[in-house]
Amino acid sequence: MDSIIVTGGTELDGRIPIAGAKNACLALMPATLLSDEPLTLTNAPRLSDIKTMTLLLQSLGAEVTSMQGGRVLALSSHDLTSHRADYDIVRKMRASNLVLGPLLARAGHAVVSLPGGCAIGARPMDLHIEGLTALGAEIELRDGYLHAVAPRGLKGAVIEQRFASVGATENIVMAATLAKGTTVLRNAAREPEIVDLVQCLRAMGARIEGEGTTEIRVEGVDRLHGATHAVVADRIELGTYMIAPAIAGGSVELIGGRRDLLPAFCEKLEETGVEITETNSGLKVARVNGRSHAVDVKTEVFPGFPTDLQAQMMALLCTADGVSVLEETIFENRFMHAPELMRMGANIEVHGGHATVTGVDRLRGAPVMATDLRASVSLILAGLAAEGETVVNRVYHLDRGYERVEEKLSACGARIERVKGE
Numbered sequence: 201m202d203s204i205i206v207t208g209g210t211e212l213d214g215r216i217p218i219a220g221a222k223n224a225c226l227a228l229m230p231a232t233l234l235s236d237e238p239l240t241l242t243n244a245p246r247l248s249d250i251k252t253m254t255l256l257l258q259s260l261g262a263e264v265t266s267m268q269g270g271r272v273l274a275l276s277s278h279d280l281t282s283h284r285a286d287y288d289i290v291r292k293m294r295a296s297n298l299v300l301g302p303l304l305a306r307a308g309h310a311v312v313s314l315p316g317g318c319a320i321g322a323r324p325m326d327l328h329i330e331g332l333t334a335l336g337a338e339i340e341l342r343d344g345y346l347h348a349v350a351p352r353g354l355k356g357a358v359i360e361q362r363f364a365s366v367g368a369t370e371n372i373v374m375a376a377t378l379a380k381g382t383t384v385l386r387n388a389a390r391e392p393e394i395v396d397l398v399q400c401l402r403a404m405g406a407r408i409e410g411e412g413t414t415e416i417r418v419e420g421v422d423r424l425h426g427a428t429h430a431v432v433a434d435r436i437e438l439g440t441y442m443i444a445p446a447i448a449g450g451s452v453e454l455i456g457g458r459r460d461l462l463p464a465f466c467e468k469l470e471e472t473g474v475e476i477t478e479t480n481s482g483l484k485v486a487r488v489n490g491r492s493h494a495v496d497v498k499t500e501v502f503p504g505f506p507t508d509l510q511a512q513m514m515a516l517l518c519t520a521d522g523v524s525v526l527e528e529t530i531f532e533n534r535f536m537h538a539p540e541l542m543r544m545g546a547n548i549e550v551h552g553g554h555a556t557v558t559g560v561d562r563l564r565g566a567p568v569m570a571t572d573l574r575a576s577v578s579l580i581l582a583g584l585a586a587e588g589e590t591v592v593n594r595v596y597h598l599d600r601g602y603e604r605v606e607e608k609l610s611a612c613g614a615r616i617e618r619v620k621g622e
């Protein structure tokens with residue numbers, strides 16, 4: 201397993217290109233199942249999760265061709281040969297469950313493994329099941345798999361989600377595009393990845409409105425046609441690299457960055473003493489004084505502060521001047537980065553969904569271990585500000601969601617290298 205070694209203490213100065221959004225692409229790729237015509241995705245990120253989704257779609261009989269070094273994906277599911285998403289794929293990547301809605305809509309049945317728990321929480325699928333059942337699917341849990349059928353096809357319905365689940369919104373909206381009649385999804389998720397998916401579905405001939413609001417309306421159509429769609433910029437990668445100059449000092453321009461993708465996060469980052477300016481190519485971020493200020497953070501659904509940037513923000517607040525309280529309201533166990541940061545000298549107390557961080561002058565480099573995708577990158581950020589060497593192990597977590605992180609950061613002057621493991 202590879203490791204990444206970061207030697208802290210160098211201010212950053214440079215430009216980082218922001219890739220296409222992992223969490224948009226993982227919903228866009230299964231959309232190919234809704235049509236027998238080709239779907240082309242441009243600005244696709246080059247990540248191991250995209251490879252995993254590729255393998256899953258190919259196991260269903262879809263053709264997925266990666267071109268231009270992975271930047272362009274040509275998908276086609278003219279002849280589906282299977283409707284089963286196996287446990288060994290789904291357990292590695294929960295987003296595999298996004299084939300459920302499209303398979304039900306296109307083929308009338310699907311067998312999808314429950315993802316099982318993951319490091320950050322139980323992550324059940326009850327909201328997916330409730331929404332798809334409302335559309336007329338019959339879904340039964342048997343030997344760890346959801347067995348879903350829609351014998352009489354799917355029928356539009358009014359659905360009120362208890363919680364604005366991103367994945368459930370995506371599954372329900374994709375299924376509704378081919379249902380008979382109108383579907384109204386209330387308390388829909390509003391994340392930019394949902395907006396991006398709807399724009400792609402509309403390009404395929406779907407009749408949808410309300411994306412980005414809490415109510416999405418879908419008029420079912422008989423079939424969808426092919427399309428070409430550019431994946432939206434990855435707001436979580438963007439936010440992660442916006443924190444790099446805040447924690448290490450200096451300034452970085454994020455190419456392709458857009459403030460509207462991260463409204464609450466940008467406000468909070470500015471409160472810590474960071475200047476964010478819009479440029480012709482994206483966003484420029486610079487720390488404007490010697491030390492960041494402590495701030496309180498509460499994760500919420502979009503447009504609130506994203507849970508996927510909580511770990512990275514905690515790394516910044518470990519060296520801020522004062523006491524910060526972070527409240528994680530989306531996942532029940534998303535502070536696993538805290539003990540690793542404490543090994544670097546951070547002063548953090550975790551009680552349930554709250555973490556209290558008392559800023560210290562300097563962190564000290566140490567060997568640390570990644571436990572999930574966003575925790576792993578928070579340890580890299582902490583390493584940028586730490587004295588000495590930080591060795592982050594198990595970086596396969598990192599490769600799931602970040603393209604060439606060591607290249608992007610070293611291009612801005614960071615002392616960071618990847619060491620190939622056995």
Ligand code: EPZ
Pocket residue numbers: 222223224226294295321322323324325326327328329363364365366367368507508530531532573574601
């Ligand atoms: C998406 O996961 C993202 N993944 C996650 O990013 C992100 O953290 C999450 O949305 C929240 O923004 C992808 O888009 C591939 P949810 P998803 O359904 O759809 C509970 C990353 O690091 N819930 O909005 O699974 C669930 O347990 C990943 O890139 C139910 O209770 O998130 C969680 O507590 C991590 N029942 C909360 O809702 C359900 O049926 C949010 O889940 C579904 C979800």
